[in-house]
Amino acid sequence: MNGNALGIFILIVIASIDCSRILFVQPSMSKSHVMPLQTLAKDLAKRGHEITFLSIFPFDKKIENYRDIKLEVKGEYVNVFEEVGKAISEGAGLSKMIPLMNKMIYGFGNETIQSPTVQKIMNEDQFDLVVVGYFVSEFLLGFADHFNCPSIIFSSGNHVASLNFIVGNPLSPDGTFGDVTDSAVGNFINKVKIFLVYTIQLAVFKGLLYYRSKSIYDYNFPPDRYRSYDEMIRNVSLVLVNTHFTSSGPRPLLPNLVEVGGLQVKPNPAPLPEDLKTFLDDAKDGAILFSFGSNAKSIYIPEDKQKIILKVFSKLKQRVIMKWESDVLPGKPKNVLISKWLPQDDILAHPNIKAFISHCGYGGVIEAKSNGVPIIGIPLGADQKGNADKIVEEGWAVRLDMTDITEESLTNALKEILSNPKYRDIVGKQAILAKDRPMNAQDTAVYWVEYVLRHNGAPHLHYPGADLNFFQANSIDVILFIFAVIYAAFKVIKLICGFIFCRSKKGSNEKLKRN
Ligand SMILES: *[C@@H]1O[C@H](CO)[C@@H](O)[C@H](O)[C@H]1NC(C)=O
Numbered sequence: 001m002n003g004n005a006l007g008i009f010i011l012i013v014i015a016s017i018d019c020s021r022i023l024f025v026q027p028s029m030s031k032s033h034v035m036p037l038q039t040l041a042k043d044l045a046k047r048g049h050e051i052t053f054l055s056i057f058p059f060d061k062k063i064e065n066y067r068d069i070k071l072e073v074k075g076e077y078v079n080v081f082e083e084v085g086k087a088i089s090e091g092a093g094l095s096k097m098i099p100l101m102n103k104m105i106y107g108f109g110n111e112t113i114q115s116p117t118v119q120k121i122m123n124e125d126q127f128d129l130v131v132v133g134y135f136v137s138e139f140l141l142g143f144a145d146h147f148n149c150p151s152i153i154f155s156s157g158n159h160v161a162s163l164n165f166i167v168g169n170p171l172s173p174d175g176t177f178g179d180v181t182d183s184a185v186g187n188f189i190n191k192v193k194i195f196l197v198y199t200i201q202l203a204v205f206k207g208l209l210y211y212r213s214k215s216i217y218d219y220n221f222p223p224d225r226y227r228s229y230d231e232m233i234r235n236v237s238l239v240l241v242n243t244h245f246t247s248s249g250p251r252p253l254l255p256n257l258v259e260v261g262g263l264q265v266k267p268n269p270a271p272l273p274e275d276l277k278t279f280l281d282d283a284k285d286g287a288i289l290f291s292f293g294s295n296a297k298s299i300y301i302p303e304d305k306q307k308i309i310l311k312v313f314s315k316l317k318q319r320v321i322m323k324w325e326s327d328v329l330p331g332k333p334k335n336v337l338i339s340k341w342l343p344q345d346d347i348l349a350h351p352n353i354k355a356f357i358s359h360c361g362y363g364g365v366i367e368a369k370s371n372g373v374p375i376i377g378i379p380l381g382a383d384q385k386g387n388a389d390k391i392v393e394e395g396w397a398v399r400l401d402m403t404d405i406t407e408e409s410l411t412n413a414l415k416e417i418l419s420n421p422k423y424r425d426i427v428g429k430q431a432i433l434a435k436d437r438p439m440n441a442q443d444t445a446v447y448w449v450e451y452v453l454r455h456n457g458a459p460h461l462h463y464p465g466a467d468l469n470f471f472q473a474n475s476i477d478v479i480l481f482i483f484a485v486i487y488a489a490f491k492v493i494k495l496i497c498g499f500i501f502c503r504s505k506k507g508s509n510e511k512l513k514r515n
Pocket residue numbers: 110111215216219
């Protein structure tokens with residue numbers, strides 16, 4: 001077959017993939033975790049696949065080939081997301097966060113599987129592929145065994161260490177939640193620290209979370225009827241992560257972990273709602289977007305800080321779009337527009353947007369970078385401080401912590417970002433880098449999902465090293481063995497030498513006596 005014919009053959013094979021039934025499960029209470037996966041599901045529906053999407057955020061509109069199934073949030077779970085948001089805004093410690101996260105992820109996940117809506121689908125439907133929206137929620141992989149089909153994990157966050165454990169990515173010096181630090185290289189003390197963090201993560205993911213998640217799996221997918229939890233993790237065909245090396249840095253990745261960072265950033269922005277469009281089009285002096293994302297809410301900003309922020313905004317000649325989760329904002333200046341939900345990525349794509357005041361959630365940072373918009377970062381908790389430091393280091397953001405907000409500091413930060421061209425230049429170059437790929441994020445994700453469908457699972461991508469434990473994977477067992485052998489050999493040699501030496505000493509003593 002010559003090159004052309006081969007090309008055409010490949011095209012036909014790719015084009016002729018049958019339309020498949022795909023189940024997406026994403027029980028996250030955070031809309032920003034669901035949106036990137038919805039983008040992928042919509043793209044697959046457009047290509048003719050039959051999509052069923054389980055989440056608590058169905059689309060308003062009906063989409064062809066796309067069945068939205070709303071998961072109900074009831075009883076004790078109604079307020080848990082608010083509580084998490086509040087805790088994050090307040091920078092709460094682990095003792096408060098852990099029980100809340102436990103309830104939100106594991107409690108609600110367990111309840112969801114048993115809900116009549118989900119049970120009905122389990123009893124009546126058939127699927128060719130299950131895509132699990134991931135947030136340390138491996139127990140959802142039971143759906144793949146239930147429908148006897150391959151599974152894909154999709155993570156909308158930064159690299160979570162547990163995904164590295166699933167595919168078997170090697171221990172790299174970036175033990176944290178994926179922030180690659182140059183300081184890890186060549187600084188021994190830092191390396192020790194990072195190694196310790198990695199070890200703690202290992203204990204958390206392979207210990208605590210493992211047993212929590214497994215107990216929910218075992219309850220809903222009991223071992224007498226289903227394959228084991230461990231086997232389902234080994235059986236994952238592919239992991240898609242919403243990261244890209246242009247943001248999260250280069251690192252060793254196995255072929256079954258594919259980076260599709262920027263999935264939620266549309267290649268061509270969607271038209272804005274009329275009010276936003278007019279507001280931005282008419283902003284002669286430019287505009288600023290203020291949003292703390294979907295988890296941490298701006299209404300939790302301490303009142304004194306709210307007053308300062310509004311006062312500073314009122315003195316700007318730029319207009320401000322503010323995500324505000326309430327219908328009223330007392331003392332709202334004329335140049336400020338408030339809205340409960342914003343099409344953030346489409347707004348950031350508007351040419352009049354000059355700056356983004358953000359809590360530095362991972363999604364927002366990627367969207368700002370892709371659209372070349374500099375950031376004033378006000379990180380609150382979780383991975384946001386690391387994200388903020390990283391983009392400050394990259395040179396297209398300034399960081400201003402909530403506690404440090406004064407009229408003066410906020411005014412200065414805005415002045416710096418709006419009038420110093422350095423920030424826009426740097427992020428402009430970063431945007432170009434982030435987009436220069438063989439295929440854009442959306443096409444890459446679609447390609448790999450269809451790859452798994454075409455081959456009915458991808459066990460050939462599974463790295464055997466992923467099945468080794470920590471000691472085996474890092475050859476600690478081998479090193480200990482070799483030391484043991486050397487020690488034993490040394491002992492034996494010593495014994496033999498001792499023996500020979502003794503004899504020769506005896507011999508020489510006898511010689512001496514004879515003389
Ligand atoms: C899951 O839910 C069921 C029914 O509400 C409950 O009996 C079980 O203990 C829960 N499992 C876990 C691991 O929380």
